[in-house]
Amino acid sequence: MTAISFARGAPSPECIDVGLVADCAAAVLERDGKTVLSYGAGGGYGPLRELLAQRHGVDPGRVFVTTGGLQGFVFYAAVQLERRPGRVLVEGPTYDRPLKILRRHGAEVIALPMDEEGLDPDVLEAELARGGDISFLYTIPTFQNPSGRTLGEARRQRIAELARGHGLDVLEDDPYGLVRFEGESPSWLHSIEGGEHVTFTSSFSKTVAPGLRVGWFVVPEAMRAAYDDRVVSTYISPPFLPQAIVHEVHERGQFEPNLERIRGILRAQRDAMLGALERELEGRATWSRPEGGYFLWLDLGDGVDTGELLTRATEAGVTFVRGADFFAGDGGGSAARLAFSYEPPERVDEGVKLLAGLID
Amino acid sequence: MTAISFARGAPSPECIDVGLVADCAAAVLERDGKTVLSYGAGGGYGPLRELLAQRHGVDPGRVFVTTGGLQGFVFYAAVQLERRPGRVLVEGPTYDRPLKILRRHGAEVIALPMDEEGLDPDVLEAELARGGDISFLYTIPTFQNPSGRTLGEARRQRIAELARGHGLDVLEDDPYGLVRFEGESPSWLHSIEGGEHVTFTSSFSKTVAPGLRVGWFVVPEAMRAAYDDRVVSTYISPPFLPQAIVHEVHERGQFEPNLERIRGILRAQRDAMLGALERELEGRATWSRPEGGYFLWLDLGDGVDTGELLTRATEAGVTFVRGADFFAGDGGGSAARLAFSYEPPERVDEGVKLLAGLID
Numbered sequence: 191m192t193a194i195s196f197a198r199g200a201p202s203p204e205c206i207d208v209g210l211v212a213d214c215a216a217a218v219l220e221r222d223g224k225t226v227l228s229y230g231a232g233g234g235y236g237p238l239r240e241l242l243a244q245r246h247g248v249d250p251g252r253v254f255v256t257t258g259g260l261q262g263f264v265f266y267a268a269v270q271l272e273r274r275p276g277r278v279l280v281e282g283p284t285y286d287r288p289l290k291i292l293r294r295h296g297a298e299v300i301a302l303p304m305d306e307e308g309l310d311p312d313v314l315e316a317e318l319a320r321g322g323d324i325s326f327l328y329t330i331p332t333f334q335n336p337s338g339r340t341l342g343e344a345r346r347q348r349i350a351e352l353a354r355g356h357g358l359d360v361l362e363d364d365p366y367g368l369v370r371f372e373g374e375s376p377s378w379l380h381s382i383e384g385g386e387h388v389t390f391t392s393s394f395s396k397t398v399a400p401g402l403r404v405g406w407f408v409v410p411e412a413m414r415a416a417y418d419d420r421v422v423s424t425y426i427s428p429p430f431l432p433q434a435i436v437h438e439v440h441e442r443g444q445f446e447p448n449l450e451r452i453r454g455i456l457r458a459q460r461d462a463m464l465g466a467l468e469r470e471l472e473g474r475a476t477w478s479r480p481e482g483g484y485f486l487w488l489d490l491g492d493g494v495d496t497g498e499l500l501t502r503a504t505e506a507g508v509t510f511v512r513g514a515d516f517f518a519g520d521g522g523g524s525a526a527r528l529a530f531s532y533e534p535p536e537r538v539d540e541g542v543k544l545l546a547g548l549i550d
Numbered sequence: 551m552t553a554i555s556f557a558r559g560a561p562s563p564e565c566i567d568v569g570l571v572a573d574c575a576a577a578v579l580e581r582d583g584k585t586v587l588s589y590g591a592g593g594g595y596g597p598l599r600e601l602l603a604q605r606h607g608v609d610p611g612r613v614f615v616t617t618g619g620l621q622g623f624v625f626y627a628a629v630q631l632e633r634r635p636g637r638v639l640v641e642g643p644t645y646d647r648p649l650k651i652l653r654r655h656g657a658e659v660i661a662l663p664m665d666e667e668g669l670d671p672d673v674l675e676a677e678l679a680r681g682g683d684i685s686f687l688y689t690i691p692t693f694q695n696p697s698g699r700t701l702g703e704a705r706r707q708r709i710a711e712l713a714r715g716h717g718l719d720v721l722e723d724d725p726y727g728l729v730r731f732e733g734e735s736p737s738w739l740h741s742i743e744g745g746e747h748v749t750f751t752s753s754f755s756k757t758v759a760p761g762l763r764v765g766w767f768v769v770p771e772a773m774r775a776a777y778d779d780r781v782v783s784t785y786i787s788p789p790f791l792p793q794a795i796v797h798e799v800h801e802r803g804q805f806e807p808n809l810e811r812i813r814g815i816l817r818a819q820r821d822a823m824l825g826a827l828e829r830e831l832e833g834r835a836t837w838s839r840p841e842g843g844y845f846l847w848l849d850l851g852d853g854v855d856t857g858e859l860l861t862r863a864t865e866a867g868v869t870f871v872r873g874a875d876f877f878a879g880d881g882g883g884s885a886a887r888l889a890f891s892y893e894p895p896e897r898v899d900e901g902v903k904l905l906a907g908l909i910d
Contacts, residue, residue, distance in 0.1 A: 200588065206587045208587060211579060211583070212575075212576060212579040212583065215575045216572060216576060219571060219572040220572065223566075223568030223571070224563050224566060226761055227759040227760070227762060228560065228566065228759070228760055228761045257617055257788065257789060260784065261785045264784050264785075290783050291783055294783070395589075399587035399588070400588055400589045401588045401590065401787070402587060402789060403785060403787070403788065422647075423650050423651055423654070424620065424621060424624050425618050426618060426620055427763070428617065429617060429789050430761050431795075432789050432791055432792075435791075
């Protein structure tokens with residue numbers, strides 16, 4: 191039997207509607223084939239840029255459609271560390287790949303501790319008061335990777351004020367926000383602040399298909415030229431076919447129905463995980479209860495080393511990512527990121543049982 | 551009327567077979583849709599890596615399929631300048647975008663003068679004898695951008711020997727090699743040297759469609775891990791749909807027939823340009839006579855400033871890229887890169903007439 195993966199931050203294969211993508215591919219090649227298959231604007235396929243520009247209320251020239259969300263981070267970090275050298279503030283814990291990229295740049299990275307409601311504005315304010323140069327704050331406010339936590343609305347207002355007041359540049363990464371199973375969506379920092387200091391990034395990996403590699407970012411007006419130069423000097427233009435497919439999914443009115451279908455699949459998987467954790471680990475561990483996204487954060491408390499647990503779990507046939515991988519400094523030793531995105535409910539259930547057995 | 555473009559290094563729209571791409575897209579989504587639309591290996595779509603690995607006689611793990619050839623250069627320059635800091639040797643003239651990327655890295659770039667047969671091995675040997683650290687040599691040996699020149703077979707043997715003898719790392723960029731209208735293809739430096747110091751890069755932009763953004767590079771065995779890390783930390787995995795389409799074009803036996811068709815279109819455009827140059831500028835200028843590719847190099851001789859000419863030409867309705875843009879240092883002031891790749895023969899003819907009128 192293949193191992194049960196709570197490690198993969200990937201959607202269940204069932205989430206991907208191959209037929210929809212195939213229909214859209216055929217339609218865009220039929221209608222706009224020569225454009226789609228030629229070199230074009232470095233910022234991406236025009237009609238998709240326009241659609242996203244409308245969604246964000248900005249000029250299309252501020253929208254850069256990239257080969258996935260991470261590529262947006264790579265562009266942002268390179269441009270931002272060059273124009274504004276200084277330390278980079280991240281959430282502790284945070285997405286591990288950006289940490290690797292920042293390490294490659296030799297950046298000083300400061301992890302700001304979070305609580306159940308995400309980043310604490312008081313902690314951010316204290317960090318700003320320390321003085322010294324800050325390059326930017328990287329935050330994933332909704333269904334955070336890896337913790338599954340969501341920043342509350344009042345905190346968003348305060349963080350946007352801090353950004354404005356201190357001229358703090360912020361990269362708001364929101365790949366999971368639309369994958370919400372229940373509850374109200376809070377506002378984007380980008381909308382609250384107005385997009386002068388906040389750059390927004392997201393992707394269609396979780397809402398259409400990850401393999402299309404279509405992400406986007408919305409940059410401050412003043413930064414357009416720098417990003418234009420950067421993207422053209424990286425790939426001339428990105429592949430337009432996947433971007434045109436995503437645009438066509440919207441044109442057909444299929445984006446929302448497809449997303450609702452995906453939400454249903456992932457909600458069932460999350461429910462299975464929360465249910466199994468309650469049955470198996472109540473009183474012996476704590477975990478986040480996300481209203482959407484891909485992940486929850488399990489903390490087994492002092493005395494448990496999830497690095498060591500991972501070795502035994504892998505042998506037993508279940509995997510996860512150890513908490514320590516998501517910290518810029520120390521932390522996360524007793525924690526684990528559990529992805530409920532990939533496995534169907536019955537395997538989620540089985541995997542949690544296996545894990546619980548190993549924790550005894 | 552739209553301006554006649556001898557500036558665009560892009561194929562005539564007629565070169566792109568939209569129907570072939572559409573058929574292949576439908577087939578790969580039907581057969582392998584879930585894989586194509588999911589995250590995968592950072593090095594690219596497995597079947598295409600295997601096909602290219604066979605072509606180059608290497609392990610598939612050494613082949614990285616990227617989002618176009620330039621992205622391969624970006625990866626190579628970043629990894630190479632980090633592991634082996636030193637000056638970068640390029641051809642004078644050379645492709646302008648890599649020059650910009652190298653400038654961004656703050657690299658010291660040395661342009662090695664060429665003659666009609668390309669890079670001169672004696673010049674390279676003298677540069678090696680100067681001592682000091684060399685990061686790598688960047689060369690486009692066949693139908694060079696911008697000069698259209700091709701490095702002779704004997705020179706290739708000597709350059710491969712120099713690479714071996716001096717442990718010189720070389721990036722061999724070959725996007726145009728297969729777009730040959732006549733004559734024999736010389737050997738790849740990569741084949742002669744054996745791929746220990748020579749990294750090979752190319753793309754399907756000129757042989758299938760540029761907008762698919764499918765390039766590849768073949769790295770030395772010792773560099774696999776470094777590139778694996780780099781590509782994953784840039785885009786996790788590249789978009790697989792365009793790569794699967796390129797693979798399917800091969801599977802159907804359509805790669806060669808389609809390429810032969812493209813060669814026919816471009817040959818007619820090159821012939822139109824050479825014919826018009828002979829009629830209009832014989833005795834007043836010199837130019838290269840490439841057996842393939844996209845470009846030729848026009849030199850109007852001392853006393854002509856092609857920067858100034860470009861301003862007047864643009865007003866008159868014909869564009870090109872001025873020679874100076876392709877030099878790391880001084881040079882190219884009286885030269886121009888003329889692309890015959892984009893315009894149909896009658897417009898090529900008209901454009902050369904317009905240019906000749908301005909040169910008087």
